[in-house]
Amino acid sequence: MKPWILGLTGGIGSGKTAAANHFARLGIHVVDADQAARWVVEPGRPALQQIVEHFGPGVLHEGALNRAALRERIFLDPNERIWLERLLHPLIRAEVAAHLADAESPYAILVSPLLVESGQYRQVDRVLVVDVPEALQVERTVGRDLTSEEQVRAILKVQASREERLRHADDVLLNDHDLAWLQAEVERLHRFYLTLRGGRQ
Incomplete structure (x- = not known):
């Protein structure tokens, strides 16, 4: 049976790459836009x-x-x-x-930071948004990319707003804890996704 497609997105510094990597470790085919x-x-x-x-x-x-x-x-x-x-x-x-x-794999993942903005969400059966409060996005990205807070805020302005992304979400993974928490949430979602047909109940 053809795998159904999960679109995985989130703003800069949300942790979508860490989430995608963990899905891949669970044996899920991941494609990065x-x-x-x-x-x-x-x-x-x-x-x-x-x-x-x-x-x-x-x-x-x-x-x-x-x-x-x-x-x-x-x-x-x-x-x-x-x-x-x-x-x-x-x-x-x-x-x-x-x-x-x-x-x-039973389902496959398309990871795209611009899933909503580019209209790629129309290519997928279900949308998972890795969501994080904006203050935490800024803090993580400044620390990771050694960039200024102004630059991060400028990037946030061109990306879809949190509200816009969440409006398209079928599932939301709130990533405001540590990596172990994120991985546990990915595993919980993975178990749920294995029960779906075509991305739906």
Whole structure:
């Protein structure tokens, strides 16, 4: 039987990666949309060629995509960002679908920080949001990425609001304790998910 798909999301510093890693340890097939976004622009893939034709060789560094240079270009001009999204989003969707199709576990997980914003939630059968109070998000991210509180708050502004994410959630994992608590919650959800057909009761 084809596995059903769980969409796993959460804001920056929420602990979604730690949650996804624990699901993977339990034998669940996990596909990361961020990794798929990197795969589609690898050297030799057609997307990289199109990006270079559009933006010029300045977005390359030693034959690979120079993300910082590209980011600068698309932040300066919103139309360029739209062009890039139109090129990449269908390719990322196809890449994700191909990797999910390889799943042999009872359900598979698509991890995406932008599950709600990108509309990827329409590709999944059920949505799990790893939720954390904003103050804790900021504290964890500043500690982890050695970045400033202002930068973290700027990232939070472009991500979907907590309310928006929670509105799309079928399940919420409140991650305001330690790692052992998070892992116990993942195991509890996993046992529940094994009882579902197509992501539903």
